[in-house]
Amino acid sequence: MSDRQDFRFIRTDRPTRDDALLTVADVLAEPVLQAGVPEVLVGGAALDAAVRWVHVSDSVGVARLLDGGELLLSTGAGWPTAPEELRDFAVGLCQAGIAGVVVELGSGQARIPEAVVEVCAERGLALIALTSEVKFVAVTEAVHRALIAAQTMALRERQHLHELFTALSLRGAPADVVVAETARALGAPVVLENLAREVIAHETLRMPVAEALAQLRVADRVPVQARGVRWGTLLALPGPVHPAGRLTVLEQGATALAFGCLADGGDSEWSLLAQRGLIDDLLGARFASPDDIEARLATSGLMLTGRHCHGIVARGTEPAVQLAYRAAQAGVAVVAAPVGGDDVALLSLPASVPLTDALAADLVGPDRTVFVGPAADDVLGLLASVRAARDLAGSDRADAGPRVRRVDDRPLERFVASLRDDHRLLAHSERMLAPVVAHDRERRGDLLDVLAALVAHPGNRSAAAAASHLSRSVFYQRLTLIGDLLGADLDDGETIAALHLALLARRRTSPPA
Template identity: 30%
Template sequence: MTPTLAALVDRPELGLVVRAGAEHLNRPVQWVHTSELADPTAFLEGGELLLTTGLWVRSGAAAYIGRLHEAGVAGLGFGTGLTHASVPAAVIKAAAAVGLPVIEVPRPVPFIAISKAVAKAVAAAEYAAVTRAYQAQRALTSAAVRPNGVTGVTRQLSRRLDAWAVLLDPRGQVLAGDSAVLDKLRAELPRFHAGPASLTYELDGDEITVQTLGAGERIRGFLAVGRATRLTPADQQVLTTAASLLTVSFERPHAVEAATRRLRGGLLRLLLAGETELVAEIAADLWGELPAAPVRVLLAAGPARARQAAVDRAEDSDAFHAPYRDSLLLIVADEVALPGLNVGVSDPAEYGGLDRALRQAERALAAAVRADVPVVRFAELADDGVLTLVDPQVAGVFADRLLAPLVEHDATGRGELIASLRAWLAHNGQWDPAAAALGVHRHTLRHRLAKVGQLLGRDLDSADTRAELWLALRLRA
């Protein structure tokens, strides 16, 4: 603790006598300065004990004392037995009026003795503060490595700073500490969400300091402390240590999670390269056995929260999971439900054919996303034919452009070219069956198909033309 005027007065070897301002002797003394100038304030910072023999008294005691009071000095040490036999009454009166302590320094006591006493006391106070900060940092570190370390760190911080302390999550919910002070903090928390910061403010008699926790720009929580007095520099160091330890506690799981994702991604690449035995050995040590073959590959796309739920389900089962591009990949023995996601499912495969199964799952997932359906299985995709592999928007543009002349013609009411073309192609270009299906004479059908060829500028005898027209009609349907 910084030495006070009272501590100096209580030292019998100094023989100091209080002549004014006895009620203010609790003021801390930051340093000792000696001056005989009529206005020494240009050389003062505040908090000093100013020593003088009073050569300036003739210039006016009241003005001199007023200047010292405005400069924030802790007190005036007046040396007697040299310029003045005793402290002048004018000095005592002026000091008493403004509450400035005046201490008489007898002639036998050299000013240097007072300077040494204060210097030693300041050094001792600084050493004590450093020692307390070191002990506090050790206690905080010890608490951080124990189970439920965030609670232990918060409690130790409160004890070491003699203050209340509370730890909050990013939403402002109490994780540890005194929840009774939450109302003092909620109004200020929105100011921190723009990024890491520190803030000190006064409220209800407490000086409150809040620090954001987290590495980089992402906020993991808030640490707040409050007490009636301002934190010292040593206290600030203790608070910084606590904030750093809590940040490490918050960031460690995220770092482990990121490393695990990278490891799983690497193992997946090894599986696709045929290193099944190596991956099986590593996976068994870390998570458990790989699913028994034959297996299916599932690729899932969708919201991050749904993907995380799928990961949680996979970790509670025998499935192997890994990130794959923007999707979640699962290798399973039996197909599993993944709510909230679009999922593509491969055919059963041995591990040696895993790369082929992955390609199947990719195609199935693309179809699931296009159709916005929960699950598409590759086997079903293949059964549905080539149309399921075509992007609906691109296919729609193709069909509309190719058939536009026929649609415009039919819209005039002058014929049924679209229906006639569909029936003719469905009957493999056979006129009589197609005409019968339409309920028209075959010559009428021939006339209509000639019109189709004319409007489209295509040769209907060409196999390529017939294939394109059939595809366009199926897509339009």
Template identity: 30%
Template sequence: MPIRLQDVLNHPTLTAADPVIRAGAGNAARTQLRWVHSSEILDIAPLLDGGELLLTGGEALALASEERRITYIRQLAERGVAALAIETGVALPSLPSSMVAAAEAAGLPVIELRKVVPFVSVMQAINSSLVSESVSQLRQADEASHAMAVELAHGGSLDRILAVLAGITHAEVTLVSLTGATLASAAPARDAPDAHDAADAAGSTAESAPTLADHARLIHIDVPVRGILAAQLLLRVPPGEDENLARTAGKRSVDILALAMLQRMSPGLREVAGAALMRAIDSGSQPWRLQQLASAAGIPASAPLVAVVVRSEISQQLRTSVEQHLARTARSHATYVDNAELLAVASLAGEASEASRQGLLAGLMELPAMAGTLAAVGPVVAGIADAPWSVAEAKLTLELADSPRHARPGADGAYSPVIDAEAFAVERLAVQALDPDQRRNFVRRQLGALLDHDAQRNSRLLDTLATWLDCGCNTAHAARELHVERQSMHQRLRRIFDLCGGDPRDTGRLAALHLAARLAKLA
């Protein structure tokens, strides 16, 4: 019998903490647990597997920004974590309202622990019960895997193989391609409509589907074939059914599904050549080799293209979202995941390559899956032979833009995790052409008095100057960017001009000051 969140909250080891559900109370009664884990690490989501009750003392959350707290909640919800329990006290007197609102929106139960309890004792007591339950789930999952293997050996279709999994988990099971197309699906036997009542069943299903969708738990499992992500297994578990069994059985079935796909729809030459092409680009292979692989991967060797580099602990999970976006915005593409780095190249429309690149960049910024990651879109190059340069420039951009002060805010004021390498063209050139001493000396000669003033007065005139220059010397625009009154902006500029030898707009020094201000940020 599944162990639910409400059962755990009533356990003596947790009742001592005086728990109160602050968000997701409607889901608490039916939320099932797979494990209890504790961590103070805010980047813990990629290390979790879904179904956990996560315990945290709140120290790291107390020091985090509001944006980071909200990201933390969203990442846990996206990972399928069952619930989050936060201890309040001296470090974190109460749960931030922004976190509670984000959790409520994401459907993630959040519990406030108002008294201190030893997390070790909680985990030992509850996990021992969960282990006993997981043994039974593993046995049933193995039975499902064996039955699916038998179906495969007898030549059963993908639908029939999934029907075995659906029958044991009582879940609707769907296998989808990376582009979102349904490859196969199955429903539990009790949900299958009778042939004589198909019309009535279809109408009934249409009416009831929204209700089921609202309450069912959707579990995503990646299905790689020959090491290449080929599909996703989706299990929609109705309320009251065992989610942990569905998750365990689904993961146990991955190898069987990979074999079935290999027999019926094995990765084509394009997919295999695409992965080989990305490895060759990343290692700097000779142009003739890149042209050879590009042809096999369906990428025109002489078409303009752009590189995309994504760095994340969940890069493999992001691959599907990125590939779906590239399929919509690019003529052709290839991707490859190497540990925490996702590499991609996308060929663009030759007659409007820059416009295509901007559309690709804007679309990446809007992908919900990109939250909590850092990505860069490289410059456009004329063909596949120059793809290594676009990849290298995108990687360099990520090295230069590894802090929020280098990012560009979006329309809603939030900083986008996707960075345009062209916005860092000056920095990329300076880093590659000048050694650190040359850069420091140049900045010092141009802005020495201003830097000394900031250091002595703890002011931020350098940031003001950089913003003003980035805004094309438009004082009103710069004031809005810095959230200051225009009069205050004029006063700051007068002080800056005094320190820099006068208003640079009437001299030939404007470009030099702008370059120095941007190089100073690199330091």
């Protein structure tokens, strides 16, 4: 029985207030009521009250016959006349939970008593006076017809939602896809949190992420749970009314997410999804403003203000989760995910804890090489840091082995990183290397690799030959060919520096995957 309660899809009971199929304002807009020339005495937010039925009565004891959500139509003929009795009568209507009161002025009441107006204003109950005669039976028929039409639409929408989210569950759609479909169905931002309140996935439509996350306190929310196990919460910010009910849509999305957790054996994929999404968005600069990324980092426990941060790349065979575990043990906040064949991580350390070589090596684990970007204290600096670390990893041609390499120790690479998008640097690279690039492309050659080995070991050609895995004689032949193609003296220091700059710029136009 508990499982069935967790996975309810379609409810066919009488509409509730949460369904909000019609509001007082909707009813007031009906032509049959407009014909009565309505005057709104108490409106505003009160007109948003949900109407689930219409009741016609002039009885002073009508309150005890009401269940809540009704729109009361009355002429006021049977109402009491003493002010205190009128107040008690109006309070009783409010306590019955009705949606509003429509009074036809005329034979019953020439004007709505002031005591009733005061109570309705105090309690926020919609109060409308009809200044021309209407047939209440016509009003009832029109409203009931509209309610039935709205119910029919709601059932159709629930069936559509059922089919949509069932299809997502059967396809094994990841959490971010389910969240995105839920947001589109609601027309409002939707966020998925785990039990630690970390943001796992979000779809904020056109709202800035930071703004959406700041408004979660006013969001509707439903648990993601099944079979007595809860994995997180699905939240939706305020948005337009949905024919099937906003909570119904949110429940459908939560159910699809719960099915995914059951199929995967838990929410272990959620954290990986969140961290991979963060790193992908940061590297791809897919964020409207730095505040958006900073807000998302904060939900993962990685703070920037008052701390110093680094982007790093860890190379070697070990799951990224181990890096996260070691970082937690060392009191270092981390967001890490595999990118290509490496682990890319963002680290946030207290201002008093420098990222020493020993600490960096301990975080990534034994037998791994770590490439460390420069320190940063904001989002753009962190983006530059992780890009620089990836560039250094991409240009690394030394023998594999556990070691720490820092961008700060490579001033030329850091200089190129600062000019990443400068068209003059790219033009220099293309112009200077064009003959060598064309030769390699046409003959499937290795001259670029040989040149890279040369600039990496400018004073030691034996080491450069070894790094390029060529014999000394073959290596020197390649150098002679490069010099002829470029018309350059490869013993000239300025030429070697210019070629080194060109090679670094070329690698940046094709960063590692």
